[in-house]
Amino acid sequence: MSKFMQKLQSKIVRVLDKRDGEVNAPSNIPALVQPPTPRQIYHFRKQHGVNLGSWFTLENWLTPSLFQQAADPKSSEMDVLRGLGPQGAKSMLENHWAHLIDAGDWRWLVQHGINTVRIPVSYYHFLPGHPDPEIRRLMHGTEFEPFAEIYTNAWKYVVSNAIQAAREFHIGVLIDLHAAPGAQNTDSHSGLSGGKAGLWDSKEYQKRTVQILVAMAQEIVKYDNVVGLELLNEPKNNNRLMSWYDEAIGAIRAGLGNDAQDLPIYISDAWDTNWYSKYVNNHSNPASFLVLDHHLYRCFTNQDQSKSASQHANEVHPSNNGPSASMLANASKETQGSLVIGEWSAALDPASLSSYPDHGSKLAAQREWGVAQWEAYDKHCAGSFFWTLKKEGQDRGWCYYTAVEQGVIPAQADRFKAAFREGKHSVQSLEAQGQMKHQEAMQAHVAWWSQHSSNPNEFEHWRFEEGFKQGWNDSMTFFFGGEELGGSEIGFWGQWKRLRTEAHRKERGNSKMVWEFEHGLEQAIRQFKETLL
Template sequence: MRRLSNAFKNRGTIRDHSILSNDSSFPREADLFRYRKQRGVNLGSWFVLERWITDAPFQQAKAPAQSDLDVALGQNAKDILERHWDTWVTVQDFAWIAERGLNSVRIPIGYYHLCGADRSVLEGTDFAELENVYHGAWSRITNAIVLAQKYGLGVLIDLHAAPGKQNRDAHGGTSGEPRFFDKNTSNMTHTIRVLTVLLDHLNNFCSSQDPPLTNVIGLELLNEPILNSALDKWYINAIHALRQIDRMPFYISDCWATDQYARYIHSHTSEIPFTILDHHLYRCFTQADGATPVVQHTKNLTDANADTPQMFARVAQKLEEAGSGLVVGEWSGALNPTSLVGAENDINCRKDFVTAQLALYEKFCAGYFFWTYKKEHAGDKGWSLRDAVEAGVFPARVGLEASVVREDSDRELRKTHARDTSLQEHSKYWAQYPGKYDHSRFSDGFVQGWEDAWLFFKSVGTLPQSSTVPELGFRGPWVKKRAHDYEKDKGNKSIWEYEHGFVQGLIAAREDLA
């Protein structure tokens, strides 16, 4: 903890809070949005278009008619796009999402969608002459944040398409080859400018509302970039620039090298605090996926000794130690058709597969976002959340019902009993290993952990009645924040005991609630 404390000295004046500052106003309403467990869905093909999700906007696109640039260069692009932005996701959709118990949305955007806030983001890019086409996107993005807050939904803004294109897919903005990592580095440099423009305008917009909006839960720097040796340094440079504007969580892609980037975050904790690792999990694209029956896919997610649960457990622990967390930013119920050959009941097998994923994410992750909310053509139970819910593949509701949070005169007694029991077990264990301990720190941590758990539980009262119970999800950074403040007040002796007690208090409160 001493190394972390020193790293945060002399950071200068930063808007919003620092997660390791001794800020008497912590936690703020924005913290309850940002640190809670995010149970969310992607609003795919709203701004960054994907033809397999919705075909309509591509009808007058320029060949090969697969990307945003193709649509923008086609006929009637401005009218087509604005009509799509105004109809693809509406207020009724936000209401439906909240009614399912989901508490957040991930919104993929391209850098060109920001030109209505600052046209300079287009300079020197493939979209340089297309300001007129995309000028109206920014007002729709900010309106989405307003609507989301109305329904208690957090918003993760995801830069899905960066200047130069960071991956080979059409959802990178163009149908061409990726040039993000070109040797002249101009696209990497410009993307940092894009991100700072985005964050600055987000903050200005949210703070200018009455009351101010508090539901932007984070910013994802790049969606699924190609694994490249230049990426590690770029992440650090980008986060350093963004930290001068805000200390919200910044999400980075693991490029499907999850252990590698868990180690990366762990080793750069002081340089990139509150940086969240985003992993995407699909089981339908590779030959191995297709050769694996759905029952085996499900078993591979539920067997604690299988590779995927082992990886999640390993990575989640390492990230929590670093004051970070693991989020599955994209996942689905989609399967290769060959995985379903011979399945006795298609719906039940799909349901078991989705249930296994949800259980895995609930156990190890600070959040997850299903891909995707809906498709233009109904019936896809693997990719469309709405269709999956209707078919019974995805549960009708996630999370704990709000009704479990109620006044309880015996809660304080149960807290004391749980603390005493945990303290006794803690003391008995460490009595085996002679040393200098201060078990009162464990007791203090336990009480604070229990009370902070209830801080989240009770915040359901400020959200729409359809909301499920908010829970602390980003345990790593929250515990580091509390331990840092406790250390400043009580000294650094046995801080590890405080942290251990804090986690035990969180767990005990959640078990008591359920």
């Protein structure tokens, strides 16, 4: 057995044997000799994901059967409660939470290359059952306070049926606060049907939402397969949002203390991608793992409807320099890879398919659109989450099951996982490839700077060499992460680079040439992927 595999087994496999899903990860910067831990692999791997929409936060167009007795206008979860009353709503919802997603679903997801799920939850799922009365009091005065009794068991279902059940299948979980007090946007998926983003009209609600997020973070950080906490789903963009992000991130980091590094924080770009890309880059550091979430749909606006499926596909496919592809590339560059597509679909307005004469051509056009997106997100993003896994009635645009079955998106979401399962690469072959790539990269690096620098002696090329070796070995550990986490790819390469560079500074001394270590590590991660695929 190679030294690499011996190190891997001693550092990773024994940790994976913990069955409760909780670990105590070190709060300091890990040493360079320490290979990525299971928690780090969950957090930093590329996330091939799907949303579990309308499991907890209800949406009438996804699960209309739950809205049959809802009060008018039958569009939000509040309407369901008002229509059914406390006893009827509690019985129906607990049955729904217990059975919508089961072991068969988790197994199917793993078989199709899904390694992470995004789960929309609301403040009223979290607060009523909390053991701390001070946390429960955060429900007071909110729209859902009269219905708190309905939700006393909701968070138990989130933990047992979602977080812990997902971990049994080695699936990561992104917890997304989909509805805040007062509603953060005007859509009914924020829990209310009033069409008003009341969160932004109430300083009390804004403060309370921060407190809710801190308490939620303290709960979910216990689980190594929770990949992050998303502060708000699709918040209304306004001049308060950025400062509220500052407050929320600061409070969560302070509330977690030494565990702050163990929970990535995701923020919505509120469809102002350029601005919030800069925000994420400016606020990220080795102790602050921030991720930007963009939602990409092309079926709602007049402009969307004026374009055919092929036009939409051409605009997003990474081989073209279309506006959607360029937006993703620029955001990825600005955030140093900390970009995910938190929601996307294969859906199009019927107008975008009207020029295709028959069912077969429409299906092919929709497949072109779905595959183009998948290729773009795989190239430019650290993860993507299809919306959504299940929708009542077959719908190849919005239901992941149907989209896979009808071929509008690839059946295998993860190329790395597929290569791992097929056994295309052995440890020995990739170690040999790494040595060859390292020599080539080192020679090219030294030669370039010898030719393009007025003072070649000022460089510390040994830092580049160490960075390349580090990046290759880390990529190997992600890929050969045991049977449970094997087939993983470093997705959040920029944040991983921050961690390793900080360790390099501590262990090897700081200098103006530390950038050489960064370049070497980044090149190795990129070349490992090129070698593997």
